[in-house]
Amino acid sequence: MGKRAWRYAPFLAWPFVAAVAVAFRVPLAIDETRYLTVAWEMYSRGDWLVPHLNGDFYTHKPPLLFWMILIGWKAFGVSEWWPRLVPALVGLAAWGLLWRLARRLWPQVEDVPPLAVILTGGMLVWAVTSTLIMFDLLLTACVLLGILGLARAGADDARGWWLFGLGLGLGILAKGPVALLQLLLPAALGPVWSAVARARPGAWYLRLGGGFLLGAAIALAWVVPAAIAGGEEYSRMILWNQTADRLAQSFAHQRPFWWYLPLVPVMSLPWMLWRPALRGAKDAVLALEPGARFCLAWALPVFLVFCVISGKQPQYLLPLMPAVALLAARGMATSYAMSYRAGRVVALLPLMAVAIAMIASIWPGGDWHDGWLEEVHPAWTVAVCAVLAWAALPFRVSLIEGAARLHVAVALSLALVTAALLGSATGRPYGVGPAAAEVAALQQQGLTVAYLGDYHGQLGFVGRLRDPLPELRRPADLQALAARDPSARVLVESRGNPLVAAPQLPSAALAYRTGYWSIWEARQLVAHPGILEAIRARGLRPEVESTE
Numbered sequence: 001m002g003k004r005a006w007r008y009a010p011f012l013a014w015p016f017v018a019a020v021a022v023a024f025r026v027p028l029a030i031d032e033t034r035y036l037t038v039a040w041e042m043y044s045r046g047d048w049l050v051p052h053l054n055g056d057f058y059t060h061k062p063p064l065l066f067w068m069i070l071i072g073w074k075a076f077g078v079s080e081w082w083p084r085l086v087p088a089l090v091g092l093a094a095w096g097l098l099w100r101l102a103r104r105l106w107p108q109v110e111d112v113p114p115l116a117v118i119l120t121g122g123m124l125v126w127a128v129t130s131t132l133i134m135f136d137l138l139l140t141a142c143v144l145l146g147i148l149g150l151a152r153a154g155a156d157d158a159r160g161w162w163l164f165g166l167g168l169g170l171g172i173l174a175k176g177p178v179a180l181l182q183l184l185l186p187a188a189l190g191p192v193w194s195a196v197a198r199a200r201p202g203a204w205y206l207r208l209g210g211g212f213l214l215g216a217a218i219a220l221a222w223v224v225p226a227a228i229a230g231g232e233e234y235s236r237m238i239l240w241n242q243t244a245d246r247l248a249q250s251f252a253h254q255r256p257f258w259w260y261l262p263l264v265p266v267m268s269l270p271w272m273l274w275r276p277a278l279r280g281a282k283d284a285v286l287a288l289e290p291g292a293r294f295c296l297a298w299a300l301p302v303f304l305v306f307c308v309i310s311g312k313q314p315q316y317l318l319p320l321m322p323a324v325a326l327l328a329a330r331g332m333a334t335s336y337a338m339s340y341r342a343g344r345v346v347a348l349l350p351l352m353a354v355a356i357a358m359i360a361s362i363w364p365g366g367d368w369h370d371g372w373l374e375e376v377h378p379a380w381t382v383a384v385c386a387v388l389a390w391a392a393l394p395f396r397v398s399l400i401e402g403a404a405r406l407h408v409a410v411a412l413s414l415a416l417v418t419a420a421l422l423g424s425a426t427g428r429p430y431g432v433g434p435a436a437a438e439v440a441a442l443q444q445q446g447l448t449v450a451y452l453g454d455y456h457g458q459l460g461f462v463g464r465l466r467d468p469l470p471e472l473r474r475p476a477d478l479q480a481l482a483a484r485d486p487s488a489r490v491l492v493e494s495r496g497n498p499l500v501a502a503p504q505l506p507s508a509a510l511a512y513r514t515g516y517w518s519i520w521e522a523r524q525l526v527a528h529p530g531i532l533e534a535i536r537a538r539g540l541r542p543e544v545e546s547t548e
Helices: 009-024 031-045 064-076 081-105 112-122 124-129 136-154 160-175 178-188 195-199 201-251 263-267 275-287 290-308 314-333 342-347 349-362 378-391 399-422 433-444 475-484 522-527 530-539
Strands: 449-452 489-494 508-512 515-521
Touching: 009 081, 009 112, 009 399, 031 064, 064 081, 064 136, 064 160, 081 112, 081 136, 081 290, 081 314, 112 124, 112 314, 112 399, 124 136, 124 263, 124 314, 124 399, 136 160, 136 178, 136 195, 136 201, 136 290, 136 314, 160 178, 160 201, 178 201, 178 290, 195 201, 263 314, 275 290, 275 314, 275 399, 290 314, 342 349, 342 399, 349 378, 349 399, 378 399, 433 449, 433 489, 433 508, 433 515, 475 522, 489 522, 489 530, 515 522, 522 530
Parallel strands: 449 489
Antiparallel strands: 489 515, 508 515
16 A cells, blocks of 8 residues: 555544444443433434433533434434444544644645544544544534634634634534633634734634624524523523533532643553654644644643643543644654654554453463453454554554554554453443343333432433333332332342342342342332342442543
8 A cells, every 4th residue: 555545544444443333332331321312312202402311301411412313313213323323423524624624734744634634543532432422522523623714714714714603603512611612712812823813913803703603603593492492490401500500510520630641641642652753743842833833722721721620531632632633743744764663563562462461361261350351252352463463564664654554553453342342241231231121121011110319311222211210319209109109110220239139139130330230129129128228238329420
């Protein structure tokens, strides 16, 4: 394959990575299953305006991701493969926008666009997120659209403000007000990186205001009809909870300022272990040309704000990673006389350690992993090792080919490892298929199924449930349910195995994540308080922490 063909390696490998995710991934509890249940309830209700979860308003996230899922279901029917394909398609669109952005920033250096896409798609955080049904990759694509518009505006192309406003509005619909932080900060710093903004600051900020109004209008096109349809309570929740309340909760999480600092190098693997990428990023920053200033003004202030806000999750930084990749790509595109042979082996060491663990698990006496790799089929191990061996072939290759091989190795091997683990004894409990089928069968018999504690919608879509699960948060709720409907079933989550812990047996016990779900009759739990006491003694699950 020639040098020009290697430029398109991410796009050529994309169908294989997407196919593995679609064919072998199942929705994972609790986040993926919850978001799919929200989309399922919107579909079942025929309501595209007001999202619901377990029959109640769902105000934690805006509807753009749900709309994308619903469009596919309307076109192809309800399925699991379409929602799994959505993040892959969003990631592909983000690559296209990043390619255009790199060409806009450095039109005279033809290798920057392919290197930017290769580096971004090969990052650990991107490879993991690109197969998850979550909001951050969608937000990243919207941010890239707005940033592309901002770059055009900085080059005195007034049409860029339309793209900026469109990206801002879609970003708000993708993940809420955080899109304002991602786009308004680099826009406000226009005079730092744009000669046009420095020459006419008044006109710059006036047009910025116009772009903001366009974004706000796009967001309000959903907010206003949804507020009217949802009523006063829903209006208050989406207009207030999505701003002041969520900000207050974020500051209450108490993660330290430095929490992201050791995390960013891990998220950037394998490039943090590859000398050409590190040297390229350093050279671009030291040169500090206009394109590099643009990337720094885009990523650095937003990163510092995220460090100050104590509510932190790794995926929050995903929209900033293309800026880092652009800097590294710019420096790499003008670097020469570097060997790309041994460096690839060093960069692949973390994945090679995973492959060695998979090999050791199938070796005679390989039970050191305490069941974590139990039942992993040897074919997965062979496939992962083959991909890594191909990427690390001891030949001197061009810069583009070396980067492309690393990209393909990370994206494809992670997809294969994930598929292998989800089919193992450790991974299967993270899919909720058996429990969802059990609850669906009980509902079809006309029985009420309630949930002890806070329910996160894990079963709604997977079981295609038509009825919500009442939540029993107090002992009085359980007693009232047993008095009203003695044959009702109650789903209980616990750390310990209820078949061992409880003095009586449940009607069903199923592995769930790192614990268990058990199903009991409501009258059984009320008549025998020792059941819950025994389960509680072995670890009755509290509310599961969410990434929202």
